[in-house]
Amino acid sequence: MSETAWRLTIFLGVLLIMVLWEFFSPKRKPRYSRKQRWPANLAIVAVDTVLLRIIAPVGLTGVALVASENGWGLFHYLSKAGTEMPFWLAMGVSIVLLDIVIYWQHRLFHRIPLLWRMHRVHHADPDFDVTTGLRFHPAEIVLSFFIKAAAILALGAPALGVIVFEIILNACSLFNHGNVALPKPVEKLVRKVLITQELHRIHHSTEKEETNSNYGFSVSWWDHLFRSFTAKPKAGSDNVDIGLNEYRDAKLTTKLWGLLKIPFTRN
Numbered sequence: 001m002s003e004t005a006w007r008l009t010i011f012l013g014v015l016l017i018m019v020l021w022e023f024f025s026p027k028r029k030p031r032y033s034r035k036q037r038w039p040a041n042l043a044i045v046a047v048d049t050v051l052l053r054i055i056a057p058v059g060l061t062g063v064a065l066v067a068s069e070n071g072w073g074l075f076h077y078l079s080k081a082g083t084e085m086p087f088w089l090a091m092g093v094s095i096v097l098l099d100i101v102i103y104w105q106h107r108l109f110h111r112i113p114l115l116w117r118m119h120r121v122h123h124a125d126p127d128f129d130v131t132t133g134l135r136f137h138p139a140e141i142v143l144s145f146f147i148k149a150a151a152i153l154a155l156g157a158p159a160l161g162v163i164v165f166e167i168i169l170n171a172c173s174l175f176n177h178g179n180v181a182l183p184k185p186v187e188k189l190v191r192k193v194l195i196t197q198e199l200h201r202i203h204h205s206t207e208k209e210e211t212n213s214n215y216g217f218s219v220s221w222w223d224h225l226f227r228s229f230t231a232k233p234k235a236g237s238d239n240v241d242i243g244l245n246e247y248r249d250a251k252l253t254t255k256l257w258g259l260l261k262i263p264f265t266r267n
Contacts, residue, residue: 003061003163007170014171018130018178027181027197028238030127032254040256041131044121047256048141056145060166063149064159073156087158094157095165101151102169103222105144106215117263118143123211124247124262126254128204133177137263172218176200181237195220202233206241210234 030037052059058066067073071080075090085093109119121137136144152162176195181187187196195216203214213230216223223229233240243253246267252258 007163007167010167011170011174014174015130018174018180022129022179025180027179028128030129030179032127032250036250037125037127037254038131040254040259041125041135043256044136044138044259045134047260048136048138051138052141052145055142056149060145060148060152060162061159063152064157064162067153067156068159071156072153074154075156075158077156090158091161091164094152094155094161095168097155098148098151098157098162098165099169099218100222101148102217103215103226105147106217107226107228109140110212110215115140115143120244120247121259121262123204124244124253124259125204126243126248126250127179128177128201128242129179130174130177132204133173133175135259137259139263168218176217191220193219193221195223198237199230201237201240201242202230204240204242205233205235206243206245207234210240 056062067076071077075085075094078085109115118137118140121140122132122135125132125135151157157165172195176197177200178197180197182190182196182198187198190196191199195214195218199214199220202210205211210230210233213228214220214223215228220229235241244267247253247262249258252262252265
């Protein structure tokens, strides 16, 4: 099976599981129906995908292969110096370091005003469900690609490690944006390793100090390590106000053209 087939199969499988879970056991009653929100959230994914194919047709795996062919990056340098790292270790280290890069990328997108203008498209979603995990402005997607590409080149990350990392990242984003809740005893254990729905819902709170916490997309370790972890929201799990107070107009927050315009509005 090709890389594309593997990635698409796992992506669609996780998406289907989360959609069914939300349908049969939703955590919260949404402000808007799926019919009102999902077309824009799914359409922006299509825009992102087409744009990336045009700008970077080789993808991140291609970047890793180019680094390998030219001997670029830390792991290839170590190999030339006679201290080659075992493949399995290079893979594991690559996945961990790329995840830390994504954590800091996410944190900077909140802290730097110009980057926040792009990222607020994601946070302006008035509801929180699996499609929120897909809702990113094309400008952010393109910039994120180049940040990850730079990290892959610097590391000389193996192509297989990049594929596994991308699969994990996408699956975790779908999982932790779900409008669902794990049983409390299970959630208490899972959050020690992964960012759960309960933790990531806090990140989508209208409370600024809560929004500026729980930046992890996969594991919760980096939020603990870099002191950005929030265990509980002020309003309680069932009463977190989702979205951005300055973006409550449905024409902006639930329509594709509105999502594309958000970075250029003055709010």
